[in-house]
Structures are given as structure tokens and as C-alpha cells.
Amino acid sequence: MTRKLPIIAVATAPGKAGVGVVRLSGQDLKPMIKALFNKELQPRQATLLNLRDASDQLIDQLLAIYFTSPASFTGEDVLELQCHGGPQLLGLVMRRCLELGKDSGLAIAEPGEFTLRAYLNNKVDLAQAEAIADLIDAQSEAAALGAARSLQGTFSHDINELIEEITQLRILVESTLDFPEEEIEFLENAHARERLLAVKHKLWTLQDGAKQGKILRDGANLVLVGAPNVGKSSLLNCLAGEEVAIVTPIAGTTRDRVRESIQIEGVPLHIIDTAGLRSTTDEVEAKGIERTWEAIRSADLVVFLTAPGAQKEVNDLRPQILKALPARCPILELINKADLLDLAKISRNENTLLISAKTGYGIEDLKQKILELIGWNGSQEGSIVARRRHLECIERAAEHIERSEQFAANGNNSLELFAEELSLAQNHLGQITGKLLPDDLLGKIFSQFCIGK
Known part of the structure; x- marks a missing residue:
């Protein structure tokens, strides 16, 4: 090894x-x-x-x-x-x-x-080892502080504490398998189901924390889409605080993806400005539009910009964008160029905001809505950083705990399956700290570190 x-x-x-x-x-x-x-x-x-x-x-x-x-x-x-x-x-x-x-x-x-x-x-x-790399690669102060907490063992402590509770529950369940005539009464007296429910709630809390930690570590891909000339590049420049993308009155100025990383309240965001979606015979623009659809398929949040007088484009594009969205990816619709409108006459729903990238109107509300839709809960105190690998392990452990709860409710004919599901949940959590990890995955994790670390 x-x-x-x-x-x-x-x-x-x-x-x-x-x-x-x-x-x-x-x-x-x-x-x-x-x-x-x-x-x-x-x-x-x-x-x-x-x-x-x-x-x-x-x-x-x-x-x-x-x-x-x-x-x-x-x-x-x-x-x-x-x-x-x-x-x-x-x-x-x-x-x-x-x-x-x-x-x-x-x-x-x-x-x-x-x-x-x-x-x-x-x-x-293993979680602490990964935190070393995350501390070096931190994209924000909040991410650096979260990685430092993980390196000190905060995340590992929570994982190990949960593993120990599952272990004790496994011992309790498996010890009853040799005494089938007494197992139900014994488990009831030992409050096995209540203890399982406590494990379940702690796992939910851990899962929520890991989701926040993943956002801190990786940021979120925010993709700006819409018809040409609705103000996508202007919005990118407004959020970035500088002229990152070229802005002209000519439709189709942006022909390729323009990526800029920013922070909102310490949360890293990767904003991707894309070519306007329309039919075109221009080979270069068509390639840019193809890349727009690729960006949508890898987005964490799609911001669909419209502008006054573009209702036909909205109606044409909305179903296409919704079809291309990744699973569970939210979409936020923005009506840009509010400086040209009578605001009192505009009707909106909760996922439609009115902004002006030119004047800055509505931008602060937009920032808060972005954080809400990517799943950020607004709290950095006590946060850790987490990787997709950690989140997947926690999600699988949660699935096994859910199934173990079902078997526990079925009575004495399902207690072996109850114990097995607890074991599988324990194994997935153990992979986070490296207690139960395949050698090939171990090599893959450390190969992503820098030389000298």
C-alpha cells in the first residue's frame, strides 16, 4: 500500500x-x-x-x-x-x-x-487526512475554518460516536438471536426501537451538516441561462463586482462559457455565464449553445434570465431547460432590466425575482435566494468541510437505518435482517474515517493530494 x-x-x-x-x-x-x-x-x-x-x-x-x-x-x-x-x-x-x-x-x-x-x-x-488537503485548497475563510475543525477531529468524533451507538444496538439485537422465545420482550425492555430512533435523528443531523460542509468545500455551480441579450453577462459582472464578461447591445456576444468564482457570505459560488439559447446557423455560436446545455446538465442551480418583451422566448425555452435539469437541481427565474418596467404591474411567484443588473436593484434579495436554493442554512459556526464521498456514505447509512427500522417493526421473524442492516450502516460510516475502506479507494483519495503533503 x-x-x-x-x-x-x-x-x-x-x-x-x-x-x-x-x-x-x-x-x-x-x-x-x-x-x-x-x-x-x-x-x-x-x-x-x-x-x-x-x-x-x-x-x-x-x-x-x-x-x-x-x-x-x-x-x-x-x-x-x-x-x-x-x-x-x-x-x-x-x-x-x-x-x-x-x-x-x-x-x-x-x-x-x-x-x-x-x-x-x-x-x-482518513477524514482528518482529507481535511489537510481541504485546508490547503480552501476557497473561502469559512471553508478554511471548517477544514481546521475537521482536522482537529470534530467530524470524526461525531462519526465515531454514531458508530459506537450502532455497535451497542447491534450487540443488543444479536445477543437476542440465541434466545428467540424472549427476544421481543428483551428488546422492548431495552428500548431498542427508541435507541434506533435516536440513531436515526443523529444521522439526519450529521447528514445536514455534511451537506453544508460539501457546499463550503466545493461551492456550487450557478449557471446563467436565457435568450440572447437578456443581461446574463451584465448579471455576472454585477455579482463579480468587476467586468468579467463583455457586454454589448448586440445579441449573441457571449459565445462560450465564462466562469467566475465569487463568495456570498463566505460561501463559494462558481458562476457560469453561457451563450444565449436560440436557433443559429453560426457554427461558433452553435458550439457555444451546445456548451450551454452541457453546463445546465452539471448545474447545482440554474438561473433563468428573462427581460421585458421576451415572453415568447421564455415560453419556448422553459420546457427545454426543465427537461435538461439534473435531478433535484432547482431553477430560479429572474426578470432582468427592472429599470425599464413599472414595478407595480409585475406579477411574480416565490421563485421569480425582479432585478436590474444595471442599477443593482434586487441583487441583495437575489444573493439570499441563491443561498437558500443551494441548501445553505446560513450558519458557519461549528461547521466542518465534507466531501461528496462522505455525503454518499452517510446517505447509504441512512438508507440502511431506515430499512432496519422496518425490520424492527416486523417482530421476531426479521431480527437477523435488522442486525444485518445495522451492520451495513456501520460499515458505510466506518468508510468515512477509514476503518473499513477498500485499498483501491485509499490510493485514489491520496493521489489527489499535492506532492510534499
């Missing part, structure tokens, strides 16, 4: 910087330290040292910090070299380390291999 040999990588981002860090991890790095600096290092003390090449020429004067196993990030011996941050210099440091570590099998780390070793050595669980 992972190599036992020592590994090395540059742990800082590519490019020029004041400081660059080279990190090594292995079972015993004392011989490596001796070869590099001809001296021993005191653990957890920064030591100023000269690193020289094979001809005794100075490569760099650096700080070295040595962490001994198991009190390190990976659970192995770890050596961090804090060098000057030029890419060429870091390359020289790497090359020298690899030269001196050749006999010990020192190799360049694979993506995520340091964190993988931390996971395999029980320094972090």
Missing part, C-alpha cells in the same frame, strides 16, 4: 519565496542526518547548518529540524530543511539528499504520501 523506504519532497509551493522546505520521512533518518551534516541533531530544535555538495562547495545555509518517531507528522522520523526558497536551490538540495540517501533507498514521495503514512501510522484518521 505504501513504501517502507524513506521519502523526500519539496513541501512548499513551486516558485520563488523567502523560504522553501524540503521534507524527509523514514524509519530511521539518523544515518541520513549524519551523512548530510556530519553531526547529530537534537529532536525538535532548529539548528543552523551548512549543506555542501560532493566537492565540499556550499549549497545553502539552512535550518534543520528533526522529529523522532513516533512524535512526528507521519509517525516516522521526519527531517525538515528550511532553505532559501529559489526553485534551483531547492533542486540542488533535493539532488544532494538523493545522492546521500541512495544506499538507504531514499525516493521522491508520491502525491499525498506523507499524509498517507500519517494515516497508516494512526496519527490521523
Whole structure:
């Protein structure tokens, strides 16, 4: 699953910087330290040292910090070299380390291999390991704080607590299978169904939190669609606060998708402006319209813009857009160019807003409606980040808990199935923290990490 040999990588981002860090991890790095600096290092003390090449020429004067196993990030011996941050210099440091570590099998780390070793050595669980990558990749302050909470174990604690409650319930149910004549009375006296209901409610709460966490981590794809010249690009510019897309009075100006990421109340949103939907013989515009339909099919929220005098286009496009929507994807209809209308004469429903991308009228209401429709509940306090993988595991666990509740209600002929559904729910939750995870999935997860982490 992972190599036992020592590994090395540059742990800082590519490019020029004041400081660059080279990190090594292995079972015993004392011989490596001796070869590099001809001296021993005191653990957890920064030591100023000269690193020289094979001809005794100075490569760099650096700080070295040595962490001994198991009190390190990976659970192995770890050596961090804090060098000057030029890419060429870091390359020289790497090359020298690899030269001196050749006999010990020192190799360049694979993506995520340091964190993988931390996971395999029980320094972090899988949810915490993923939170490290999420903290690095956070798209907003709220996402960074949520990832930090996950890294501290908040999410894992909730998962493990729920697993323990299911475990105790499984023990209770399975212990009755050897005494069929007493099992119903025993389960009733032990309040098994009440305990199952408590598990169910906690799972719902966890599911809601994971949905919020996924929004914080990934953001939401917001696709602007409509006929040409209804103001999609103007709305994108209004929400972004700058001129991201070209705006002209000429219909069909936008011929390809224009993507811009923004934040509303700390929630990341990826706004996609698309080519206006209409029949066209222009090959370039037709390709852009084809990409509009592709964007709709991958949307988390579709914003359907209309404008005064475009009722025919609305009636023609609405059924086509509704047909292309992904499952459970909401649609928000906007009437743009409110500055040209008599507002008192406009009728709207709860999912239709009146705005003016030109003057800013209705934009604050629009922002709140967007957050509501993507499922954001407005609370960042205590939030965590979650991945689609986590949400899918929780949803499957919830399905098994629902089925176990049905079997519990059926009486003594279904208790084995009751216990089996509890076991399956437990297994899905265990996959989140990595207690029960296929090896191939483990490799896939860590391959998405950056090298050096």
C-alpha cells in the first residue's frame, strides 16, 4: 500500500519565496542526518547548518529540524530543511539528499504520501487526512475554518460516536438471536426501537451538516441561462463586482462559457455565464449553445434570465431547460432590466425575482435566494468541510437505518435482517474515517493530494 523506504519532497509551493522546505520521512533518518551534516541533531530544535555538495562547495545555509518517531507528522522520523526558497536551490538540495540517501533507498514521495503514512501510522484518521488537503485548497475563510475543525477531529468524533451507538444496538439485537422465545420482550425492555430512533435523528443531523460542509468545500455551480441579450453577462459582472464578461447591445456576444468564482457570505459560488439559447446557423455560436446545455446538465442551480418583451422566448425555452435539469437541481427565474418596467404591474411567484443588473436593484434579495436554493442554512459556526464521498456514505447509512427500522417493526421473524442492516450502516460510516475502506479507494483519495503533503 505504501513504501517502507524513506521519502523526500519539496513541501512548499513551486516558485520563488523567502523560504522553501524540503521534507524527509523514514524509519530511521539518523544515518541520513549524519551523512548530510556530519553531526547529530537534537529532536525538535532548529539548528543552523551548512549543506555542501560532493566537492565540499556550499549549497545553502539552512535550518534543520528533526522529529523522532513516533512524535512526528507521519509517525516516522521526519527531517525538515528550511532553505532559501529559489526553485534551483531547492533542486540542488533535493539532488544532494538523493545522492546521500541512495544506499538507504531514499525516493521522491508520491502525491499525498506523507499524509498517507500519517494515516497508516494512526496519527490521523482518513477524514482528518482529507481535511489537510481541504485546508490547503480552501476557497473561502469559512471553508478554511471548517477544514481546521475537521482536522482537529470534530467530524470524526461525531462519526465515531454514531458508530459506537450502532455497535451497542447491534450487540443488543444479536445477543437476542440465541434466545428467540424472549427476544421481543428483551428488546422492548431495552428500548431498542427508541435507541434506533435516536440513531436515526443523529444521522439526519450529521447528514445536514455534511451537506453544508460539501457546499463550503466545493461551492456550487450557478449557471446563467436565457435568450440572447437578456443581461446574463451584465448579471455576472454585477455579482463579480468587476467586468468579467463583455457586454454589448448586440445579441449573441457571449459565445462560450465564462466562469467566475465569487463568495456570498463566505460561501463559494462558481458562476457560469453561457451563450444565449436560440436557433443559429453560426457554427461558433452553435458550439457555444451546445456548451450551454452541457453546463445546465452539471448545474447545482440554474438561473433563468428573462427581460421585458421576451415572453415568447421564455415560453419556448422553459420546457427545454426543465427537461435538461439534473435531478433535484432547482431553477430560479429572474426578470432582468427592472429599470425599464413599472414595478407595480409585475406579477411574480416565490421563485421569480425582479432585478436590474444595471442599477443593482434586487441583487441583495437575489444573493439570499441563491443561498437558500443551494441548501445553505446560513450558519458557519461549528461547521466542518465534507466531501461528496462522505455525503454518499452517510446517505447509504441512512438508507440502511431506515430499512432496519422496518425490520424492527416486523417482530421476531426479521431480527437477523435488522442486525444485518445495522451492520451495513456501520460499515458505510466506518468508510468515512477509514476503518473499513477498500485499498483501491485509499490510493485514489491520496493521489489527489499535492506532492510534499
